[in-house]
Amino acid sequence: MNGVTSKQLIGFGIFLLAIFVGVPIVIAATGRWDFYFTLTSVALLSIASAGVWLTFYIGRINIGQGAFALIGAYVSAILVAKAGVSFWISLLVAGLFAAVVSVLIGLPILRLRGVYFAMITLVLTQVVTLVALALPITNGAKGITSIPLPGGISLLGLQILPPFDSMADTKLAFYIMASILMVLTYLALWRLVNSRLGHICRSMQQNEELASSIGVNIAYIRIIIFAISSFFGGIGGALFGSISQSVYPSSFQVTDSVNFMLNCFLGGLGYVFGPMLGTLTLYFGWDLLFTLGKYQLLVYSVLLILVIRFLPNGLLSLRLGKLGKGGGK
Template identity: 30%
Template structure:
């Protein structure tokens, strides 16, 4: 069957052109790719500028604060959850628990034992990964909605434990968490990017940007490795993967540990910037929004996940003047997206193929999720 750019009008032509661009990019050499990556990093460095903030955060909102407190945090957390949901196909509804483990680790060890930010960062990543292993070891033999319920319960257990533990001051939380130590006071374009304090949010944004870049490089390397291929096989058909000799339990446990470690690093920066945390910072809504960001952007595709996290974090703040109606409109937009574009804003090709086949790209949990095209095909078969 031959497809041309004129088929089905302009929409098909636009999609065809975008596919051609993706083909060219996939086959591009490093000489072409690295300048583009460099331009993207430079663009991200200039993102907190006042010129961009004037239309991205109108109404007196502080754009650098919005970037550091919400958008960059959500992007980092979405990249971590994408390892679990998008790459391994495991539905995790309690991801906020690992975010909380990272935050409470730096809060406890810095205030009680005088550990520095960088020491607690390493410890928080290790503790979060350990929490992922502790959650995954007894539960990862479950699948689909059963796994989702268990992870949801784990998230609530961590929150309730923090709220009822005198060691972390219960519902009052922990205050006076020290900021990261200032590494240098050099200034560039009016910004001191390595001086951390309470008044300027831009250094925290740059720190999160560093974490995001390191995470992208690490996850991308994992995606093309033997581990990434094992995750893809588990996501598409776990039973077939086991029959082919893939140790599915081991690789699912690795996905949980890696995703948890990334989430824990985000909790460390959040706690260090806010200088205080309490259990209310780690509501289930955070897990739901991060999962929405992964699915909305296109699970399994790193650029799509970043786009989804940006949209989920930015849109409600951009239209804050609508007050409570903004969340109603935001939810309605998400429903429309799931109806008309279930693969997400910027899906990977494999994800689109899985949705077309009705597997949803989330193992047995996604087997019941089918896009409009596959639903039409099923109806024809039923006739």
């Protein structure tokens, strides 16, 4: 990769060590096994949030990621539970299917900007929920339940990964799987942002007409970006379906779409790792406040408002380090 400083590499190494070694040790020491589920959710939700962040990167406010996450969850669930396809293949198909759908929908709606795009993507989430309720293959409001756990992967008779139901600790397996996918997603995102395509995206974020006038095919680029974004959404949704072993039309709703957007805002829109931090803060914060009972939502929303009131440009604007800064170095 171009332009990686040793400081960034060390930071990345510490990060990997923390999530793959540090977290299991801490959890084993404290005995809070439920944190595995929380952290797995954080990992897969931040995959979907990464997609939202990418659409922000071309200057579009995307409140429709819940729609693509739901599509991904259903595609994977139907393939695994009804057609008996391996989960790993269904994961890829779910992402690709969400991407194809996003291209078809994106062709007309990506012409919209600002609040118009924001509002229509919000409506899109509602459309997908209603479609899931109406179609026969999605089983209506009852949803698809008891989805089998992911099977193993074997290549040329060599077993690379054992089936999940044969493992002693499924929670840990899911955690490791979601974390690996999350790391891969953010590496891809980081690579994309620092590539030629990333520079083009930044030019579009500032002024589409100007970008177009110097020969950028803006219609093509924004479709590509929206498709990648929805691919992440589909993957995140499919993982969610597999971990909770069930998918309902209410699995991803308008609230979830709004939350994906909030994750990006909270982490900071100018930073690649912003959505990851935002997801961790929002989801973990919500979980930790559970002990407050009925005051949970009150405290949570007050904290959220205080953060945005005093750090309107996101948590990472505190400059916790230069790692992951989206702009030029």
